Amino acid sequence: MLILSIESSADETGISLLEVDGDFPHAIYTIHGSALSSQMKEHNKWGGIVPSIAKREHAKYCPILLEEAFEEADLLEDHSSDLSDADKAKLQELLVREEGLADALIEFFSKYSLPKIDLIAVTNGPGLTPALWVGVSFAKALAHITGANVIPVNHMEGHILASVYDVERDDMLSDISFPAVALLISGGHTELINMSAWGTYDKVGQTRDDAVGEAFDKVARLLGLPYPGGPQISKLAADARSRELPEFASLPRPMINSGDLDFSFSGLKTAVRYAVQDKVNCQAREGALGCKELTEDQRAAVARDFEDAVTETLLKKTSTAVADSGAKTLIVGGGVSANQFIKRAFESHFLHEHPDCTVYFPTLSLATDNSIMIALAGHARANGALSPGGAEGIQADGNKSL
Ligand code: KG4
Ligand code: ZN
Numbered sequence: 001m002l003i004l005s006i007e008s009s010a011d012e013t014g015i016s017l018l019e020v021d022g023d024f025p026h027a028i029y030t031i032h033g034s035a036l037s038s039q040m041k042e043h044n045k046w047g048g049i050v051p052s053i054a055k056r057e058h059a060k061y062c063p064i065l066l067e068e069a070f071e072e073a074d075l076l077e078d079h080s081s082d083l084s085d086a087d088k089a090k091l092q093e094l095l096v097r098e099e100g101l102a103d104a105l106i107e108f109f110s111k112y113s114l115p116k117i118d119l120i121a122v123t124n125g126p127g128l129t130p131a132l133w134v135g136v137s138f139a140k141a142l143a144h145i146t147g148a149n150v151i152p153v154n155h156m157e158g159h160i161l162a163s164v165y166d167v168e169r170d171d172m173l174s175d176i177s178f179p180a181v182a183l184l185i186s187g188g189h190t191e192l193i194n195m196s197a198w199g200t201y202d203k204v205g206q207t208r209d210d211a212v213g214e215a216f217d218k219v220a221r222l223l224g225l226p227y228p229g230g231p232q233i234s235k236l237a238a239d240a241r242s243r244e245l246p247e248f249a250s251l252p253r254p255m256i257n258s259g260d261l262d263f264s265f266s267g268l269k270t271a272v273r274y275a276v277q278d279k280v281n282c283q284a285r286e287g288a289l290g291c292k293e294l295t296e297d298q299r300a301a302v303a304r305d306f307e308d309a310v311t312e313t314l315l316k317k318t319s320t321a322v323a324d325s326g327a328k329t330l331i332v333g334g335g336v337s338a339n340q341f342i343k344r345a346f347e348s349h350f351l352h353e354h355p356d357c358t359v360y361f362p363t364l365s366l367a368t369d370n371s372i373m374i375a376l377a378g379h380a381r382a383n384g385a386l387s388p389g390g391a392e393g394i395q396a397d398g399n400k401s402l
Contacts (some may be wrong), residue, residue, distance in 0.1 A: 001118035001120050003033075004069075004142065005375035008058040008135030008185065009127025009155045011039040014371030015065040017073045024385035025173045029165070034372055035065035040228065047221045049187075056099070058134035064105040066142075070114065081109040087145065094141045098134050105141055117148040120342060121378020124152035126188065151378045156184055156191075157199075157386070158373035159333035162366040165376060173376070174360060179330040181321045185260045186334030187213035188230070192261050192321045195331075199386030204321060205261025213311060213336045217264035219272050219306050223299050236303035236340050241341075248301035249275030251309040253316070261317050265310070268394065272306055275278030311345045319349065322357050330359045338367035 007014040012255065016034040016381050020027050042345060070076040083091075088106050091304045097104035103154020122139035136152075156313045160182050164174040182193040184203075190212045192205035213230060225236075251271050254264040280293045296304070322330055332346060343361045352360045366373060378388045 001379075002116065003119045003121055003197050003375045003379055004117050004148070005121040005153075005371040006062070006135045006139050007060070007123050007158075007371040008131050008138075009123045009125070010131060011043055011054055011057075012368060012369040013037045013039070013058045013061040013135075014369065014374070015062070015066055015069045015073065016371040016375050017069050018372065018375040018376075018379075020379045024380040024383040027172065027379065029171045029376065029379075031171070031372060032075065033069035033071070034052075034370070035068035035072065036370055037065055045228050047215060047227055049128065051130050055130040055134055058131055059098040059101045059317045062101060062134065062138045065107050067108065067112070069248045070112070071134060075115050077113040077115065078111075079113055079162045080111065081113045081145065083109050090144055091141050094144065095137050098137055099291035100143070101134070101138065102168075107398050109145060110356045114146055117142075119378060119382050120148045121148075121153050121374050121382075122150060122344075123155045123158065123374050125154065127155055131398075144342075149382070151382045153374045153381065155229055155369075155374075156189060156334075158187065158377040159184055159337075159362075159378040160331055161380065162370070162373035163331045163333040163337065163362040165363065165372075167363050167368060168354070176331070176360070177324050179324055179327050179375050180329035180331055181185050181318065181327040182331040182333065183318050183321075184334045185314065185332070185336035187211060187217065190235060190265070191318060192391060194321070194325050194327075195284045198380070202326075205263065205317060206256075207263040209264050210267035210269065212263070212265055213334070214313065215269050216306075216336065218269045219303075222269070222273055222276065223294070223302060224245045230336060230339060233307060234273055234302045235312065236294060236300040237307040240297075240304035240357070243297075245297055245301045245304070248279065251275065251305050253309055253313045255315055261321050263313065268306070268313075268374055270308055272302060278304060287319060294368055297336075307339075307341055310340050314342065315345060315349055317348070319353060322350075322354055329358055330354075330357055332359070333367075334360050335368040338364055359400050 001020050003018045005016045014036045017032040019030040042053050062183040092102045120139045120143050122135050139150050166174045178197055180195040184191045188211050190207035194202040195206050216233050217229040220232050254267050
């Protein structure tokens with residue numbers, strides 16, 4: 001079956017075309033085309049995602065990426081779709097809230113026709129509501145023209161499936177054993193989830209304040225580094241480790257001995273701020289770029305000390321969750337799972353402490369938001385392999401009705 005997938009929950013717009021052969025979880029996935037556009041530069045100066053900008057950029061890029069994905073797949077038919085006036089009016093109606101999108105799509109269909117699409121998978125939450133709506137409305141508009149079914153996808157479920165997608169093994173999902181634990185770490189989530197089977201989620205721990213990705217982004221901002229902060233911090237931290245720079249600050253490991261599986265990262269961010277203010281005579285306020293007085297070495301050392309504290313905390317809680325549930329599999333997903341230091345620390349810890357538990361991190365290109373993961377989850381749900389609504393356990397705050 002040919003699946004078109006759309007991701008627009010935060011600051012990445014993604015559209016992919018996948019041919020899926022077989023049933024979940026033993027299907028073979030062929031990625032025909034995948035187009036991704038990051039709005040990073042648009043949000044950079046604000047230090048985080050601005051919803052109205054995200055909405056505008058998604059609307060701008062949806063038709064551009066649609067063309068790009070179909071072109072890459074070599075599936076774009078070079079003749080007009082000859083839309084009727086009623087079809088054009090319907091597109092205007094479906095896309096009324098997305099400025100310029102209906103006109104752009106009508107123009108697209110005046111040039112091209114699409115082949116038969118079996119399914120359109122679209123993220124419908126969790127995420128920024130105005131951003132999600134662009135993708136959902138776009139999916140509905142495409143469904144109207146192509147006759148394809150639309151399947152709503154939970155973004156976090158997409159992250160879980162991306163982490164077990166094995167590009168080296170004929171593009172199949174890894175054959176995992178249950179029970180499993182999923183650690184989801186992204187810009188908006190930090191959650192530990194017990195999985196007794198595919199699609200069965202029981203949240204056993206979560207952050208009480210900031211998500212771990214958010215903490216990376218805020219500390220980066222404090223240090224005057226651009227958004228998103230995760231990759232910046234981790235580059236500096238690696239540099240500090242390779243040069244064995246001395247400790248800048250002894251940072252807390254928040255809630256590490258709390259006796260439950262919850263997290264808290266806002267205190268850690270504040271501890272970084274106070275440590276910086278203490279050592280250097282500057283007002284280290286977020287976004288104020290007040291830490292210009294820090295030397296490059298000091299900045300790198302702060303980044304490393306912060307990354308160490310985060311890693312130790314995530315590792316301790318996850319290790320406990322795995323021990324408590326007797327999990328045979330650990331799935332780590334979400335943008336922060338792109339962090340290679342965290343990945344190495346987990347792999348080495350689990351190898352020694354939980355040798356019976358197999359650890360999965362995503363292929364780097366699938367760690368941060370993308371639409372391939374939405375196609376994987378869409379296929380699984382359409383296949384009936386994941387029961388409808390089963391993703392509730394991992395939070396679906398998006399609009400549910402399509
Ligand atoms: O999953 P994702 O792409 O978007 C959300 O669903 O939130 O995650 C984005 C988050 C950002 O906070 C970003 O700073 C963080 O993932 N991130 C990283 C790294 N790459 C991205 N954090 C730490 N280390 C990285 N290498
Ligand atoms: Zn994400």
